[in-house]
Amino acid sequence: MTAYPHLLRPLELGHTTLRNRVLMGSMHTGLEETRDWNRVAEFYAARARGGVGLMVTGGMAPNKEGGVFPGAAGLFTPEDIANHRIVTDRVHAAEGKIAMQILHAGRYAYSPDCVGPSAVKSPISPFPPKELDEEGIEKQIADIATAAARAREAGYDGVEVMGSEGYFLNQFLVTHTNRREDRWGGSYENRMRLPVEVVRRVREAVGPDFIVIYRLSMIDLIPNGSSWEEVVQLAHAIEDAGASILNTGIGWHEARIPTIATSVPRKAFAWVTQKLMGEVSIPVITSNRINTPEVAEEVLAEGCADMVSMARPFLADADFVAKAAAGRSETIAPCIACNQACLDHTFSGKLSSCLVNPRACHETELTYAPAETPRKIAIVGAGPAGLSTALVAAERGHAVTLFDRADRIGGQLNMARMVPGKEEFHGLVDWYETMVAERGIELRLGTEVTPDTVAGYDAVVVATGVLPRDPAIPGQDAENVLSYIDVLRGGAEVGPRVAIVGAGGIGFDVAEYLAHQGESPTEDPELWQREWGVADPAEIRGGLAPEGPQPEASARQITLLQRKSEKLGKRLGKTTGWIHRASLQMKGVQMIGGVNYEAVTEEGLQISRGEARNDPETLAVDTVVLCAGQVPDRSLADALSDAGMPVHVIGGADVAAELDAKRAIDQGARLAATL
Known part of the structure; x- marks a missing residue:
């Protein structure tokens, strides 16, 4: 008996059977571009061994002009086919199935060679596309069909047409x-001609006994997007053209509505896929913000889809399905949808990984081999860096004792999870608690560590984190001045008018926390849809509410300030920063850069502008919250060094500048792999 009968049920496709209803959705990891095919193969094979029913690769370009960026991977030569065969052979040896995604970027391509239906430039790429003529369109169709045929030759079980x-x-x-205005434009029958013809030609190229998935945009979230009637019409035509499965796409990349970030509710768009159920006879996959087996099971049990797509959860834990099947879902490392090591890396031209699991995409390079000589290791600090070190060291066979002066593990994660939109951090801390117990780590909380405390250990790791930086503002000792720690951890009373000093990640988090009232939209999908202006595409073309976003009013009047004259939030995550800025702007948060903090007075916060510091003004506020950066907490590390004890210093205690959990966890894992 399983807790996930719908999720783990096989799916019959006629010529083949998938072992369960789980698709590992396509991700652009950058692995194929490394040309290290053993590394690529091991990434996918690890997920195959972990039990996933079917995987889809990152997008492979069908031709030069269709690549997302210059040099994008594809199947262009016999050597490419042979290299991809290394991947498929390894997956099949692990009893897995894998499909190759064929992705033509069109006007989204970062290349002057990009092409499209019309010469309409994208707002998120620098080059206007060349409008294709009839011959050019035929070339794109033929190249996509050829890519599918080559995928079959390379041993793939199917393709996904993006x-x-x-x-x-x-x-x-x-x-x-x-x-x-020709046969490829104008009426909807003409506009849908190309995708239908592509699927027909792909099926013709690969034969009947091959999986063909079509990724269908079910809600565009852009002006003049598809109507629901058109979505259904296209779905029917794609089925008739020979598709095996319909997968769900949500929103265009240029849409100004978040679709997969952590602030998006779980299964936020499953209702859209459910609208298509019964309209076609082939299986339908739903996607976006499905990150636990419980949520996936619920989606299937409610009849929202025949199958679920989860992408980033397989970065967080390659063994997701196997653990669920074994009744050990609490040990699944959770995807918190932070984007920090996956999509932020992708759109920065870096190799993807995972904040929670630094081994993702580094399986052959970062290994946790059993320790030849188990050692007794003390780790001081149970925040992300210390926890990461402890889990990997214990996995390798070391005897680990984890100390922290606090009464619970998590460090600054416990502040992050108080912020509306970051509820996924609750699950991350819970997972760490589970794994600390699972790995047999001795936990000593409420302990102030001195050199004597850790004497006798074979190795000492200091992960004591950070302290708030002192901004040295005259008058900051007043009762109306609080630290971000007082607000996020201490629940200090904050007045109705607030000035936040510092607009880094913590400053934005504090602003979000203080602007919020009532239930978090992340916990209430209907409230979230109103907040961002998402409508039913059956009622409104493209799914954009005509009245636009309708956020709840801010609980406070908030001014967010920074010394730098650049745009506030410029240094936030590449793919999520815009969401944080937009969210606060919708709440009416005032953002001011290029200021000097002159003094805290009874009237509020006195500031001036620029180097001349002329014309100081006073912001009339009741509370000033200091979020002016952080400095390493090195007191214990220095004491240990003074006592002549060797010590490893990691995380914020090592370098506090632009600290994030991604770097801390990665540093801890890599240290533990060498201890």
Whole structure:
């Protein structure tokens, strides 16, 4: 008997059977571009061994002009086919199945060679596309069909044709990007001609006994997007053209509505896929913000889809399905949808990984081999860096004692999870608690560590974190001045008018926390849809509410300040920073850069502008919250060094500048792998 009968039920596709209803969705990891095919193969094989029913690779370009960026991977030569065969052979040896995604970027390509239905430039890429003529369109169709045939030759079990997220095929579907008046534009029958013809030609190229998935945009979230009637019409035509499965795409990349970030509710868009159930006879996959087996089971049990797509959860834990099947879901490392090591890396041209699991995409390079000589290791600090070190060291066979002066583990994660939109951090701390017990780590909380405390250990790791930086503002000792720690951890009373000193990640988090009242939209999908202006595409073309975003009013009047004259939030996550800025702007938070903090007075906070510091003004506020950065807490590390004890210093205690959990966890894991 399993807790996940729908999730673990096989799916019959006629010529083949998938062992369960779990798809590892496509992710652009950058692995294929490394040309290290053993590394690529091990990444996918690890997930195959972990029990996933079917995997889809990152997008492979069908030709030069269709690549997301210059040099994007694809199957262009016999050598490419042979290299991909290394991957598919390894996956099949692990009893897995894998499909190759064919992704033509269209106007989203970062290349002057990009092409599209019309010469309409994308707001998120620098080059206007060349409008294709009839011959050019035929070339794109033929190249996509050829890519599918080569995928079969390379040993793939199927292909996914990328038709959503605003990429090439999606661009032909809507008048937003298709201004043509020939047989590829105008009426919807003409605009959908290209994706239908592509699927027909792909099926013709690969034969009947091969999986063909079509990724269908079910809600575009852009002006003049597809209507629901058009979505259904296309779904029917794609099925008739020979698709085996329909996968769900949500929103174009240029849409100004978040679709997969941590502040998006779990299964936020499953209702859209459910609308298609019964309209077609082939299986339908739902996607976006499904990150636990419980949520996945619920989605299937409610009839929202025949199968679920989870991508980033397989970065966090390759053994997701196997652990769920074994009744050990509490040990699944959770995807917190932070984007920090996956999508932020992808869109920065870096190799992807995972904040929670630094081994993701580094399986052959970061290994946790059993220790030849188990040692007795003391780790001081049970925040992200210390926890990461402890888990890996214990996994390798070391005897680990984890100390912290606090009464619970988590460090600054315990502040992060108080912020509306970061509820996933609750699950991360819970997972760490589970794994500390699972690995047999001795936990000594409420302990102030001195050199005597850790005498006798074979190795000492100091992960004591950070302390708030002192901004040295005259008058900051007043009762109306609080630290971010007082606010997020201490629940200090904050007045109705607030000035926040410092607009880094913590400053934005504090602003979000103080602006919030009532239930978090992340916990209430209907409230979240109103906040961001998401509508039913059956009622409103493209799924954009005509009245726009309707956020709840801010609980306070908030001014967010920084010394730098640059745009506030510029240094936040590459793919999530805009969400944090937009959220606060919708709440009416005032953002001011290029200021000097002159003094805290009874009237509020006195500031001036620029180097001249002329014309100081006073912001009339009741409370000033200091979020002016952090400095390493090295007191214990210095004491140990003074006592002549060797010590490893990691995380914020090592370097506090632009500290994030991604770096701390990665540093801890890599240290523990060498101890």
